[in-house]
Amino acid sequence: MHYFLGVDMGTSSIKATLLDEEANILFTKKIAVQLINPAEGIYEIDPIKTWWQGFTSICAGIKAEVDLHSVKAVCVSSVCGSFVPVDQNFNPLYNAILYGIDTRAKKQVAFLNEKYGEEYLREHLGGLFNTHSVIPKFLWLKENYPDLYQECRYFVESNNFVTARLTGTARWDFPTAAGTRLVDFKTMNIPEKILSDNGLDQAKIPNFSWPTEKIGEVHHTAAAATGLKAGTTVVLGAGDINAEAMAIGAINPGDLVFVYGSTISSLLTIERYITLKGFNPGMSILENTYRLGGASSSGARFIDWMDQLIGESYLNNRADLPTGILILPYLDGARVPFDNPLAKGVFFGVHRKTEKKDFYLAAREAIGYEVGLLLDKLNSVYPVSGTIKAMGGLTNDQALMQMISDITGKKQKVYKGIDASFGDALLAMTTSYSLTEIDQLVNVKKVRNPSTIFTPDETMHQAYQPLVGKYNRLYENLKELF
Numbered sequence: 001m002h003y004f005l006g007v008d009m010g011t012s013s014i015k016a017t018l019l020d021e022e023a024n025i026l027f028t029k030k031i032a033v034q035l036i037n038p039a040e041g042i043y044e045i046d047p048i049k050t051w052w053q054g055f056t057s058i059c060a061g062i063k064a065e066v067d068l069h070s071v072k073a074v075c076v077s078s079v080c081g082s083f084v085p086v087d088q089n090f091n092p093l094y095n096a097i098l099y100g101i102d103t104r105a106k107k108q109v110a111f112l113n114e115k116y117g118e119e120y121l122r123e124h125l126g127g128l129f130n131t132h133s134v135i136p137k138f139l140w141l142k143e144n145y146p147d148l149y150q151e152c153r154y155f156v157e158s159n160n161f162v163t164a165r166l167t168g169t170a171r172w173d174f175p176t177a178a179g180t181r182l183v184d185f186k187t188m189n190i191p192e193k194i195l196s197d198n199g200l201d202q203a204k205i206p207n208f209s210w211p212t213e214k215i216g217e218v219h220h221t222a223a224a225a226t227g228l229k230a231g232t233t234v235v236l237g238a239g240d241i242n243a244e245a246m247a248i249g250a251i252n253p254g255d256l257v258f259v260y261g262s263t264i265s266s267l268l269t270i271e272r273y274i275t276l277k278g279f280n281p282g283m284s285i286l287e288n289t290y291r292l293g294g295a296s297s298s299g300a301r302f303i304d305w306m307d308q309l310i311g312e313s314y315l316n317n318r319a320d321l322p323t324g325i326l327i328l329p330y331l332d333g334a335r336v337p338f339d340n341p342l343a344k345g346v347f348f349g350v351h352r353k354t355e356k357k358d359f360y361l362a363a364r365e366a367i368g369y370e371v372g373l374l375l376d377k378l379n380s381v382y383p384v385s386g387t388i389k390a391m392g393g394l395t396n397d398q399a400l401m402q403m404i405s406d407i408t409g410k411k412q413k414v415y416k417g418i419d420a421s422f423g424d425a426l427l428a429m430t431t432s433y434s435l436t437e438i439d440q441l442v443n444v445k446k447v448r449n450p451s452t453i454f455t456p457d458e459t460m461h462q463a464y465q466p467l468v469g470k471y472n473r474l475y476e477n478l479k480e481l482f
Contacts, residue, residue, distance in 0.1 A: 001020055001021060001070060002020070002021055002070060002071075002072035002432070003018055003019065003020055003066065003070050004018070004019045004020075004072060004074075004075075004425045004426075004428035004431075004432075005017075005018050005062070005071050005075070005428060006019075006074075006077075006420075006421040006422060006425030006426070006428055007055060007058060007074070007075075007076045007162070008076070008077045008078065008243055008419060008421040008423075008424055009033070009050075009076065009077070009078040009079065009158055009162070010078070010079055010240055010261070010262075010420070011033065011035070011079050011261070011262045012035075012262055013030050013031060013032055013033050014030070014031040014033060014050075014051070014054040014058065015028070015029070015419050015421040016028065016029045016030075016058040016061075016421050017419075017421040017422045017424070017425045018062055018071075019429065021432070022441060022442070022443055023429070023438070023441045023442075023444045023447075025422075025443075025447075026066060027065050027066065028421075029058050029061050029062075031057060031058070033054075034046075034050060035098075041102065041103035041106075042102060043098040043101050043102040044095035044097060044098060044102070045082070045096040046095055047084045047092045047095065047161050051078075051096070051158065051161055051162055052161070052162060052165060055076075055226070056225060056226050059226040059227050060227065063227050068227045068228055068229065069228075069229040071228055071229070071232055072232065072233065072428075072432065073232065073235055073429070073431040073432070074163075074166070074218070074228070074232060074233070074428055075236075075237045075243075075425065076159040076162050076163050076234075076237045076424060077238055077239060077242065077243035077423070077424050078157065078158035078159035078237075078239065078240060079098065079158060079239070080099060080175075080176045080179050080180070080238075080240065080241065080242075081098075081099030081100060081132045081133075081176070081179065081180045082096050082097065082098045082099050082157065082158040083096065083097060083137070083155050083156060083157050083158065084096045084097075084158065084161045085141060085148065085149075085155055086152065086153060086154050086155075086156055086161070086164070087151060087153050088153040090154075090156070090164045090165045090168075093148050093152055094141070094145070096158055096161070097141075099132055099295070100130065100131045100132035100295060101131075101263070101335075102131065102137075103131045103333055105133075105137045105139065105140040106131065106341050107140075108137070108139045108140050109129045109130060109131060109133065109136045109341075111136075112129045112136055112139075112194070112198075113128045113129050116194065121181075122277075123186070124184045124185060124186055124194075125181040125183070125184065125185070125191060126178065126280070126281040126282060127276075127277060127278070127280070127281065128277075128339065129181055130335070130339035130341075131333065131335070131339070131341050132179070132180060132181075132280065132294070132295070132335065132339075133180055133182075134155070134180045134181070134182055135181060135191070135194065135195070135198075135200070138155060138200055138204075142199070142200065153204065154204055154205075154206055155204050155205060155206075156170050156172075157173070157176055159237050159238075160172065160206070160215075160236075163216075165222060166216075166218050166219070166222045167215055167216030167218065167219060167222070167234050168216065168219055169215050170206035170207075171206050171207055171208070171209050171236055172205070172206050172207070173208070173209060173210065173211045173236050173237060173238040173239070173242075174208050174209065174210055174211075175238045175239055175242050175282055175283050175291065176238055176242075177282075178281070178282025178283050179239065179280040179282050179294075180280075182205070183208065183283075185273065188208075189208070190205050190208075210236070210286075210287055211235070211285050211427060212236070212427060213235070214234070214235060214236070214431065215234050215235065216234055217230070217231050217232060217233055217234065218230055218231065218232040233428075233431050235427050235428050235431060237424060237427060238285060238427075240259075240265075240420040241257065241259055241265045241267045241293070241420075242267070242284070242285050243423035243424045243427065244257065244267075244391050244420045244423055245257050245267055245269070245284075245285065245423065246427055247415070247419065247420060247422040248389055248423075249448050250267075250389045251269060251284060251285050251289070252269060252289070253269050253289060254269065254270075254385055255267075255268075255269045255385070255389065256268050256269075256389060257388075257389050257390075258371065258388050258389070258392075258412075259392040260299065260300070260367070260390060260391070260392035260393065260395055261299060261300060261392040261393055261394070262299050262301045263296055263299040263300075263301060264296045264299045264367065264370060264371065264374075265294070265295045266293040266294065266295075266296075266371075266374050266378070267284075267291055267293040268291060268293055268378055268382065268384065269284045269289055269291050270289070270290050270291065270292060270382055271289065274292060274381050274382060276292055276337075276378070276380070276381050277337075278338055278339055278377065279293060279294050279378070280292070280293060280336070286435075292378060292381070294336030294337070295336060296335055296336050296337075296370050296374065297329055297330050297331070297332060297333065297334050297335045297343075297370075298329040298366055298367050298370045299394065300393060300394055301331070301332075302329040302366070302367075303363055303367070305331060306363035307360070309359075310356050310359055311356075312356070313360065314356070314357040314360045314361070316364070316399035316400075316403070320357065320358070320361060321361060321403070321406075321463075322365065322463055322464055323365060324349050324467065325347065325348070325350060325358060325359070326346075326348040326349050326366070326369065326470060326474055327346065327348070327363060327365075327366040328348075328366075328474060328478075329366050329370065330345050330346070331344075331345050334475070336374065337377050338475060338479070340482060342482045343479070343482045346474065348474060364399070364400045364403055365403060365407065367400065367403075368400075368406070368407030368408060368464075369407060369468065369471040369472075371407070371408055372407050372408045372468055372471075372472075375408055375410065376472065386410060386411060387411045387413060388408075388410050388411070388412045388413070389412075389413050389415065389450075390412045390413065390414045390415065391414070391415050391418065391419070395414045395416065395452075396416075398452070398454075401414060401454045402457075404454075405454040405455065405456040405457075406456050406457050406460035406461050407461070407464045407468065408456070409456045410456065411453065411455050411456065412453070412454040413452075414450055414451055414452040414453070414454065415448070415450055416451040416452070417451070418447055418448075422447065426438055426444070
């Protein structure tokens with residue numbers, strides 16, 4: 001019997017799933033992740049203590065349950081847009097710099113955008129640079145730590161930090177590279193002109209491949225460290241939302257995925273390359289499929305912050321909805337769809353009779369308004385499905401999920417007990433089976449059945465529409481003040 005291991009390295013946790021040849025789930029594990037936030041706008045992770053030791057800890061846990069030498073293939077995903085500067089032996093020279101929530105390179109973002117202009121950047125990279133982009137952060141490292149920059153052999157994406165240490169091969173996956181403005185769509189390669197113009201060494205950026213491709217095999221040193229068998233196949237993998245889409249079988253054109261996690265990530269798979277201001281265009285898991293999407297500034301991070309301020313929880317009484325309070329949840333700046341690191345949180349519509357429970361509910365309404373805003377903008381360039389395929393920790397809040405459906409008018413199919421690591425394990429299975437064969441496995445079909453379906457209440461939807469219109473105008477009317 002052969003096994004397939006999937007591991008996802010997220011913002012708040014590392015998750016793992018082990019499948020057998022029939023896609024039975026044999027093992028799952030979750031390990032907490034410790035973020036490093038030494039200053040406003042700086043978000044890092046210790047890649048050895050968190051990612052590598054987390055991975056070896058997962059392997060130790062599996063070894064206690066099954067024979068690790070029976071693992072035929074491994075696939076790792078991670079938070080898209082994070083990277084680590086490493087030496088030739090893939091030892092980190094600096095902490096991993098995280099995705100768009102890390103805004104340290106705001107100056108470099110502004111410099112590059114002014115230097116090349118929106119037309120050029122949209123034509124070649126899909127849009128302007130933003131805090132999710134990695135080239136400005138490469139430049140930040142070069143300017144602030146020139147000796148470290150010179151010593152750096154590769155900038156590896158966060159999942160490749162683990163897979164490179166397993167195989168000795170550095171590689172970026174196309175979806176992640178494209179989502180971080182690292183792919184020139186004219187050449188399907190690195191943006192050589194931009195790198196060259198700014199004195200950035202092109203050799204420090206690994207080659208690109210597709211997520212289902214084999215990156216290499218576990219070498220003997222890594223085998224000794226992990227317990228995996230030397231020669232075990234390692235599949236490249238991709239960003240976590242790509243793995244989540246794989247987990248629920250939403251990788252075909254027209255599929256719309258929202259992941260309600262620490263932030264809200266959206267992924268619309270399409271059959272052609274389209275750009276949309278404020279969104280991350282690029283490739284999807286399969287060749288000749290594309291995507292639009294990105295991560296917003298709202299999500300569990302925002303709700304947790306609001307709940308801590310309020311100090312207590314309130315039941316969702318639908319009679320109290322809509323609250324009439326609009327909140328821009330830009331505690332760490334605005335990401336998709338505005339890409340403005342200078343944006344701030346805003347409360348609009350507060351009056352003398354506003355109570356704590358109103359803020360509690362309005363924080364959750366803000367999630368629905370944000371989702372609705374993203375859908376409206378996506379729909380302006382591509383017909384959006386009437387159904388959202390939803391995942392993530394916030395889907396456990398049924399009142400919130402119903403609120404989102406009421407605000408957006410979209411049906412939501414919620415998938416529970418399934419995460420990116422399951423999608424990674426399925427990607428690992430592509431070393432033995434075709435995607436069609438995987439889709440037909442009984443256990444895959446069983447896991448992919450939605451646990452809950454939320455249908456919008458038409459009366460509530462109509463009640464929210466005037467507020468949706470105000471919310472969609474609020475940022476534009478305030479952006480000069482930021």
